[in-house]
Amino acid sequence: MEKRNSVGKEEWKEERLIRVDRKLAYEGTIMKIYKDDMKMPDGQMVQWDFFYHKGGAAVIPILDDGRILLVRQYRNALDRYTLEIPAGAYDEENESGEVCAARELEEETGYRSENLEFLLHMNSMPAFTNEKVSIYVAHHLIPSEQKLDDQEFLNVEIWELKDLITMIYRGELTDSKTVCGLLAYALQKKSV
16 A cells, blocks of 8 residues: 555555465464465565454443443453453354344343344454454343353443443543444434
């Protein structure tokens, strides 16, 4: 990609990068890590990491009074607890986002919903992973049973949307799917 300075509308010229080879370096429980040999537009060869992820879904559970259910859980990569909307990876690569979101809602919060509305898709970190998360909003929650996985330990918390938005702008709530989902939901409510 050629960089150009311009006033107003930014112009750019697409130049082809070519993946010459891809080798599996590591296979974990939720992702595979590959080493990609890439040929740059100038002919230079470089190596890039690629983290393959089958994708997943997340859900913003809205109580009848408008408050939102979130889960607080430990995240090893950050070595701390985070506050997040319920989410999880697809069981199968071709699983629908709505099915995954409904399952994660019930498993993590102990509520289910027959009214899931699609909100948006997001790519978590496109610089090195293909992970795509489909985010839904769940209304008319029906009490059910929490069905946590054996290695899942989390607490369900109830929050006001305005407080969550404040936490985002203070840097206190940083999970990307949660930030994207809550901001999109807040904009949707205002019908921007």
